[in-house]
Amino acid sequence: MLPKKRLTRMSRTKGDSSSGFIQIKFKRWSLPEKFEIIEKYKAAMSDIVIGREPTSSMLKYAVQDPPVSDADLEKLGALAGELIYTARTQQDFAREKFEEILKKKNLYNPILMHYIERELWGYGPLTAVMADPKIENIECNKADAPLTITHTDYGRLDTNMVFTTDELDRLVMRLAHLAGKSVSVFKPYLDGVTIPGGHRYTCTYRTEISASSTFAIRKFPEKPWTITKLLVNDTITPEMAAWIWLMVETRQAILVAGVMGSGKTSLINALSSFTPPHMKIGTAEDVPEFRLPHTYWLRYVIRDPQTIEGTGAVSIFDLLKLLLRSNVDYIMVNEIRGEDAKVWMQAVATGHGGITSIHAENPETVFARLEQLGIPVAHVSALRGIAFIGFIFQDIGKGYFKRLRRVKEFFEVNIREDGKEVNRLFWYDTGPNGGPRSLSLDELLASNSAKLMMEYLGLSPDRLKEEYLNRIDFLKWLKDLALARPETAEMESVKQFISNFYLDKKFYKAVPLPSARPQEVVKKEPPSIKPKITLPAELVQEVAEEVKAEAKKLADVKVVGMGDLILRPPRVLKKGKIKESRAVPPPPPPPPPLSGLVEKLKGEG
Numbered sequence: 001m002l003p004k005k006r007l008t009r010m011s012r013t014k015g016d017s018s019s020g021f022i023q024i025k026f027k028r029w030s031l032p033e034k035f036e037i038i039e040k041y042k043a044a045m046s047d048i049v050i051g052r053e054p055t056s057s058m059l060k061y062a063v064q065d066p067p068v069s070d071a072d073l074e075k076l077g078a079l080a081g082e083l084i085y086t087a088r089t090q091q092d093f094a095r096e097k098f099e100e101i102l103k104k105k106n107l108y109n110p111i112l113m114h115y116i117e118r119e120l121w122g123y124g125p126l127t128a129v130m131a132d133p134k135i136e137n138i139e140c141n142k143a144d145a146p147l148t149i150t151h152t153d154y155g156r157l158d159t160n161m162v163f164t165t166d167e168l169d170r171l172v173m174r175l176a177h178l179a180g181k182s183v184s185v186f187k188p189y190l191d192g193v194t195i196p197g198g199h200r201y202t203c204t205y206r207t208e209i210s211a212s213s214t215f216a217i218r219k220f221p222e223k224p225w226t227i228t229k230l231l232v233n234d235t236i237t238p239e240m241a242a243w244i245w246l247m248v249e250t251r252q253a254i255l256v257a258g259v260m261g262s263g264k265t266s267l268i269n270a271l272s273s274f275t276p277p278h279m280k281i282g283t284a285e286d287v288p289e290f291r292l293p294h295t296y297w298l299r300y301v302i303r304d305p306q307t308i309e310g311t312g313a314v315s316i317f318d319l320l321k322l323l324l325r326s327n328v329d330y331i332m333v334n335e336i337r338g339e340d341a342k343v344w345m346q347a348v349a350t351g352h353g354g355i356t357s358i359h360a361e362n363p364e365t366v367f368a369r370l371e372q373l374g375i376p377v378a379h380v381s382a383l384r385g386i387a388f389i390g391f392i393f394q395d396i397g398k399g400y401f402k403r404l405r406r407v408k409e410f411f412e413v414n415i416r417e418d419g420k421e422v423n424r425l426f427w428y429d430t431g432p433n434g435g436p437r438s439l440s441l442d443e444l445l446a447s448n449s450a451k452l453m454m455e456y457l458g459l460s461p462d463r464l465k466e467e468y469l470n471r472i473d474f475l476k477w478l479k480d481l482a483l484a485r486p487e488t489a490e491m492e493s494v495k496q497f498i499s500n501f502y503l504d505k506k507f508y509k510a511v512p513l514p515s516a517r518p519q520e521v522v523k524k525e526p527p528s529i530k531p532k533i534t535l536p537a538e539l540v541q542e543v544a545e546e547v548k549a550e551a552k553k554l555a556d557v558k559v560v561g562m563g564d565l566i567l568r569p570p571r572v573l574k575k576g577k578i579k580e581s582r583a584v585p586p587p588p589p590p591p592p593p594l595s596g597l598v599e600k601l602k603g604e605g
């Protein structure tokens with residue numbers, strides 16, 4: 001729900017209500033009459049149904065609002081109108097106040113309260129679609145035509161939501177108010193202003209510059225994308241992530257390329273967690289989008305002109321120059337578009353690590369795009385890697401496809417005076433036998449990026465191989481852990497785990513993966529039709545003993561220093577038995593309390 005001070009009335013019509021007050025008209029969505037359901041889930045209090053009407057071959061996104069009778073809604077509209085009209089103070093707009101009065105009038109039920117809430121403090125008829133985490137964009141290009149949305153899994157779809165000219169004018173105005181702005185015939189548009197929740201809102205008003213009012217909302221994910229989430233939804237493989245991690249750690253500059261909305265910003269955000277925890281990251285953005293778990297984070301955001309003449313603006317270029325003087329180790333820029341690209345390149349050429357992104361349709365056009373931005377290839381010699389992110393499509397039958405994001409290709413680049421060398425290290429094959437691919441381990445270890453890693457970390461090829469393989473294992477562990485305990489994929493947990501990793505690279509081997517929570521298993525898996533598998537009693541007994549032994553060991557876990565470093569000797573699993581592979585390290589200083597997360601894992605292990 002939105003902050004209550006941002007109150008405006010969504011929809012008013014001169015009501016015929018007997019009280020003579022304004023009548024609030026509630027917009028309510030319902031499913032098309034005949035609708036073949038492909039997928040159904042809940043958002044806010046509404047049902048979201050992806051399906052198809054018999055007359056169309058296209059999928060449609062339909063919102064089914066909670067059921068309520070027209071008569072009740074009519075009464076509610078009259079009452080709400082009266083309450084709003086007579087309200088004098090902020091307290092009169094309190095949720096409790098409305099609840100109390102509805103109860104007095106014998107009109108209270110949670111569904112009616114929901115309609116009031118979404119109208120006064122929510123996004124009105126857009127409440128469900130705004131609450132649906134699978135929605136990336138909402139667009140309305142015309143009155144009396146279906147709203148379109150971009151769905152994470154299905155791409156752009158028409159919806160069952162249609163606004164009349166009047167409704168659309170009011171909605172566009174109301175959303176503008178939520179951004180603390182207004183639109184009028186004098187200023188008939190807004191360009192990418194922020195509405196509560198960090199979403200970006202663009203609109204035109206009435207018929208000044210468009211056929212009717214129009215709007216677009218680019219939604220900002222409620223919780224940030226982390227490397228664990230990208231591993232869980234297979235956007236990136238543990239192998240590719242481990243390699244990029246080593247590159248980030250050894251300050252090899254990386255460029256993320258892709259089209260708009262492909263997930264570039266989210267990928268930079270996730271990759272940032274690979275920077276060593278004691279390093280300082282500086283970021284420059286035109287819209288505050290990054291959400292880094294990093295402790296030492298210097299965040300700069302551009303400023304618009306402060307006068308009509310256009311003076312007082314602070315650009316990405318200015319911010320980058322400031323960052324260069326701020327003793328930062330890494331410089332992340334959300335997207336480079338012009339001369340800022342040169343400054344970023346200079347920064348990474350002078351020993352800073354960094355990640356940025358660029359709009360490019362395919363990997364081949366990256367260098368052409370850079371040249372367009374005024375950076376010839378010779379000037380990007382500090383660039384070491386390019387990650388290309390895009391979509392692949394998965395056949396879900398009946399001629400429909402799901403859209404999946406993948407880091408489709410990862411190249412190392414080596415730019416010398418005599419030309420550039422681009423070497424594809426990881427890629428994604430599509431087609432029936434498709435999947436993630438990479439060069440062989442030996443080829444990877446012979447690459448230029450590996451050479452730079454070895455130089456920076458002072459490692460032999462064998463040790464680098466060990467580092468790489470251990471990181472793959474750790475990332476797989478993070479992924480499996482998140483599959484069993486989804487909350488461990490959130491930013492703060494990821495930060496803790498990676499800090500631990502930098503303190504003890506084998507710590508994770510001592511934390512056994514908990515099994516999935518029973519209710520989640522039930523939710524995910526339809527009843528099995530396979531014959532039940534039974535295990536020999538001795539095996540069951542052996543496993544039970546092992547679990548007991550593991551629990552006892554975990555009870556002895558010692559915690560040292562900051563964060564959740566767990567100092568325990570790594571184990572090798574041999575024939576199902578646990579063996580210690582090296583001596584126990586010297587006794588640590590008195591432990592601070594375990595953090596909630598590790599405590600919980602310990603308890604559940």
Ligand SMILES: Nc1ncnc2c1ncn2[C@@H]1O[C@H](COP(=O)(O)OP(=O)(O)O)[C@@H](O)[C@H]1O
Nearest residue numbers: 136152221235259260261262263264265266405
């Ligand atoms: N790996 C991913 N899997 C699923 N959704 C993603 C992923 N990465 C980004 N998204 C979603 O896609 C939308 C666009 O992401 P964003 O990172 O802003 O793209 P870009 O910077 O390329 O324009 C956002 O709504 C975001 O939540």
Ligand SMILES: [Mg+2]
Nearest residue numbers: 264265334335
């Ligand atoms: Mg972006």
